[in-house]
Amino acid sequence: MAMKILSGSCSSDLSSFFRGAFYINRTGLTSPEEVFSCQGIADSRANESFNSRVEPPSLLAAEKREAKSVLTLFLMQQGLSKAVAARIVNKSDHFIDHLISRLHSAHKSQYLVGRELTTLEIRDTLNPYLQSLLEEHGNFMVDLVKNFRTAPIKEKPALPVCYLLELGMDLEQIKLATRKYPGFANYSSERKIKPLVEFLLDLRVAKSEIPKILVQRPHLCGHSISGKIIPIMLYLEDMGVDKKQWAKVIFRSPGLLSHSRQKVQAVVNFLFELGLSSDSIGKVLTRYPRIISYSVEDNLRPTAEYLKSLGVNVAILVHRSPASLWLSIEDNLKPVTKFFYETGFSVEDIRTMVSRLPHLYALSLTGSLIPK
Secondary structure (H helix, E strand, O other): HHHHHHOOOOHHHHHHHHHHHOOOOOEEEEOOOOOEEOOEEEEOOOOHHOOOOOOOHHHHHHHHHHHHHEEEEHHHHOOOOHHHHHHHHHHHHHHHHHHHHHHHHHOOHHHHHOOOOOHHHHHHHHHHHHHHHHHHHHHHHHHHHHHHOOOHHHHOOOOOOOHHHHHHHOOHHHHHHHOOOOHHOOOHHHHHHHHHHHHHHHHHOOOHHHHHHHHHHEEEEEEHHHHHHHHHHHEEEHOOHHHHHHHHHHHHHHHHHHHHHHHHHHHHHHHHHHHHOOHHHHHHHOOOHHHHHHHHHHHHHHHHHHHHHHOHHHHHHHHOOHHHOOOOOOHHHHHHHHHHHHHHOOHHHHHHHHHHHHHHHHHHHHHHOOOO
């Protein structure tokens, strides 16, 4: 299907899909209804069928209130007082209508089944869009809001469906990425998605793996490569991550690049606390980068303390099997320990077995241990 679409202009199926879920184009908008296909050609019919549906007045009013709230807070974050921001918003009905139109288009599937958007969904859709307008219009942002009907918005590529299809993503993957992170719908191809893709390719990430990475962590496209991603990578290299293995590390855990330095450092400090050497920590992070995503106090420390209570050398265990710290005490560790006790093993036996074969605790009692 992708080849058929890419061989010429996008097919009607893609056009329908694009107009329905991904009309994120800002090419010369002089009113909220102007929409463009992925070829960049204006299509004023893009929202007619959807917008012709009658919205319950109470729902529409609630959405407008939330849109005004989002816009007011956004303007305050740019340095305006609450009173000035509120006054501007109250006089910007056309811009509010535009925000509602974009909201409906980005979440068409939810509206079609009659599901009301949550406050978080509304904010996650509108905030990235407002931020992208600010990046483009800078000091003229307020004028754009106040005079939206007559202030054209310069051309900016829509969500690059054709580019993503060419990259190897299918429509379901694109929809899934957008459901996971609605802000993905606001990313332009030239400024956000392509730079990340090219960066990953430079790290020798296989092109076939990139769609999976984008589906897992679509918000990666919003991170600055030079300001966010590269500093985290350099810090992890200082901690011993093998720079030649970045392609494997990123594919194993794409979210690694989205964590803050403080989050990464907290996990690294905890591994030092357990007694791992710098060399061991580097190997652990290279083999199991997902460990960075765990909370030290809620996940890692309680699991480590339970294993210590059995007399297990946790540093050796983590070096051999970093995923062991991911296991749940109630769902994995306690049931398996109890099973071995009841089977006749001593604490020393359990300690020896787990130290030699850490993934014993990851085995299912009913599906593996008991039958065997």
